[in-house]
Amino acid sequence: MTSPRHIPSAKTILLGVSGSIAAYKAAEIASLLRKAGHDVHAVMTRRAVDFITPLTMATLTRNPVLCDLSEEKEGGWKPGHIELADRADLLLIAPASASCLARLACGFADDALGAVALATRAPVLIAPAMNGNMWKHPATVENTERLRLRGNEFIGPVEGMLACGYEGTGRLAEVADIVEKSCRMIA
Numbered sequence: 001m002t003s004p005r006h007i008p009s010a011k012t013i014l015l016g017v018s019g020s021i022a023a024y025k026a027a028e029i030a031s032l033l034r035k036a037g038h039d040v041h042a043v044m045t046r047r048a049v050d051f052i053t054p055l056t057m058a059t060l061t062r063n064p065v066l067c068d069l070s071e072e073k074e075g076g077w078k079p080g081h082i083e084l085a086d087r088a089d090l091l092l093i094a095p096a097s098a099s100c101l102a103r104l105a106c107g108f109a110d111d112a113l114g115a116v117a118l119a120t121r122a123p124v125l126i127a128p129a130m131n132g133n134m135w136k137h138p139a140t141v142e143n144t145e146r147l148r149l150r151g152n153e154f155i156g157p158v159e160g161m162l163a164c165g166y167e168g169t170g171r172l173a174e175v176a177d178i179v180e181k182s183c184r185m186i187a
């Protein structure tokens with residue numbers, strides 16, 4: 001069987017997953033990106049694992065999942081998260097929770113995803129997902145604007161029925177659109 005590492009156009013994609021009800025969709029995103037021939041590594045926040053298991057993400061990406069900086073098992077001298085950040089061709093964060101956006105905007109490196117986001121020089125694509133009021137809150141608007149000004153790309157959120165029972169803008173963009181934009185950014 002062909003491994004993504006043997007496909008000349010294969011790129012390394014870090015898939016950041018945060019604690020949103022839409023986190024289960026990260027499984028399909030990982031699967032589609034892998035089928036497109038890319039080497040996908042999931043980086044999950046501590047809360048993301050309440051929504052989708054690292055086992056699912058490891059199985060679909062066929063790579064170990066980075067959840068906790070203190071549990072890095074890579075054997076080399078370089079910390080695993082820095083090695084991943086250096087290798088990345090794209091950091092895709094899908095879904096990005098409101099608190100994830102806030103931490104990214106402030107540059108916190110107190111979890112694996114924050115540390116990777118600061119360390120990488122790869123382009124960043126962020127797909128937020130949250131309650132519509134959270135998305136429209138001035139704090140989130142400000143955080144999103146700061147991230148955009150730094151060159152981070154966004155996709156969504158889109159309008160529709162939200163898991164919290166409201167209708168509005170806050171749904172994760174369609175998985176196919178996220179995959180398509182990710183592939184375009186690394187083409």
Ligand SMILES: Cc1cc2nc3c(=O)[nH]c(=O)nc-3n(C[C@H](O)[C@H](O)[C@H](O)COP(=O)(O)O)c2cc1C
Binds near residue numbers: 020022046096099
């Ligand atoms: C059932 C449930 C669903 C949630 N969905 C979302 C969501 O879609 N977006 C969001 O920003 N927060 C959501 N939250 C709140 C986040 O999980 C919470 O803010 C958490 O601290 C995010 O952590 P993280 O950004 O480190 O992953 C949800 C919480 C619960 C209990």
